[in-house]
Amino acid sequence: MSAEAHSVVAPSTGWRRFAAVVVIAYALAMLVPLGWIFITGFKSPNDAIAYPPKVFFEPSLEGYVNVFTTRTRQSQEYMDSLPPPETWYDELVRSRNMVIAGPSRFGQRFMNSLIVGFGATFLTVFLGTLAAYAFSRFKVPLKDDLLFFILSTRMMPPIAVAIPIFLMYRTLGLNDTHLGLILLYTAVNLSLAVWLLKGFMDEIPREYEEAALIDGYTRLQAFRKVVLPQAMTGIAATAIFCLIFSWNEYAFALLLTSGQAQTAPPFIPTIIGEGGLDWPAVAAGATLFMIPVLVFTVLLRKHLLRGITFGAVRK
């Protein structure tokens, strides 16, 4: 180890450079599959299945058009009898001897993901904040068992949970409804949210509230005007975690929803074109679905560790 570094334990420049090279090489290599999804979305179906795989190609929006539309193949005479195409996407589809028959179900599935994701997140954060405050400030039974409880609910495979939920929802008429999925995701995320939020609230000094109480605030006012503003960062981070988890969830959505309330994850793999999978359309759908998560991950990076370990590691 070098002696010229100001601290005896600081890594030498050589080590640092070596570390940088290896880590950056690893990061870039691991990005390749993601980059490949992204560029495949802009390929024509033939370019997508070319050998050797094409890195340079003429970009096309066909995948994006295909993921949002259903198309029917028509005879040449019919195509000739049509008036000239009105829009660029009409033209693109017609160049494949097809006409647009209508919108696909992707938009609706995406919408369902938004409704369920935001619905569940709102409910989780609302209930979670209240419960976390109580757990953080008052003596509540079961307080010490909470982390253990969170862990044990996560030990059940989702399929195992889905069996009784399926039967329960069938009786209640909640199968294939937004509400059913929202309630389930709320319950699944709630224990995590309470634990995370409790951690954030424990970090807010009690003295602030005590001072507010002395000033004549009621408990509820102190909670609303003193604790909530202080906890806002933590609440936002927790909300983003809940949103990502609900957004990505697959097993419950697959088993408990079908036509009406199905979210995007079980739907994307079923985007099938003529003659096998329409890879650019699948890639386009996957890209649109993943972009919000990537943006949120970058926003969350400071709290990431805490969220994924359910608050067990706080950094």
Add this chain to the structure above:
Amino acid sequence: MAGPSVADRIADRAAAATPMTVVRTVRGLTDRAIAWIFVAPTIFLLLAINIFPLIWTINLSFTNYRANRLTRPAEYIGLRNYERLLTDPDIWHNMQVTAHFVLWTLFFQVVIGFALAWLINRQFKGHGFWTTIIVLPMMLSPAVVGNFWTFLYQPQIGLFNYVISFFTGVDPSSFDMIGSVALAPWSIVIVDTWMWTPFVMLICLAGLRSIPESIYEAAEIDRASPWRQFWTITVPMVLPFLMLAVLFRGIENFKMFDLVVELTSGGPGSVTELASINLKREAFEKWRTGYASAYAIILFVTVFGLANIYVKALNKVKER
């Protein structure tokens, strides 16, 4: 002890002089009432959607109920479901497949994750940015990831096969990661490792950063070699963190469903049929609800038992 500020002292005195319960009932709800009102909805939802279904599953596991036959009432058949499950060789096959998946993914993720964390902790310029880049895959939807890797794994046209053939010279159409019995178990290990190594890395990084520099300085003064410092300081101090990462990944991968279903759907044959995938077939394709409930309980008890033993070991390591 430094003296408390004047405001604090006044607050303390005021607080001590007034009986708490009186103050707070006068000014709105009591703390006790607030605590209950705040916690009740959460407890209710958890009871309704976590605890009640668990009890129902236990109950169902003693019956021969089939959820697709609404008219036929369930009959209690005692422990017969459990008996059949524990003597069924197919279940042991699924357990072995699951064990292969869990052990190898843990192995690769721990080795690569720890190495990466150690390198990132050299604090080169821009390490924060690259850490964020590396972390991206684990936040994605596993089902969508699994689906897209089937494209990368295509023989001939797939990017994965192309890269392998580029570096080794093997014909890219000569092997099929998903279709071949020998390779399919590794195809799921590769994708899971790609996706979740960052998780282990992040936790290890937190562990490395928790080690105070003064320990290394002391070791340096004692002229301990870097190698010795690594094994006597770094590894033992990071171990509790690493074990926590293994616990989380172990539980997650034991119940793995979405990624693998979309990637191989358990095939070819049943060489990648993990316990969860098998359970889904029993419960939602064959509709043997009672039998599947018993299966679910066995899986739950297995994870629960293993996790408990593991947490005891973890606590011992922490105490050292």
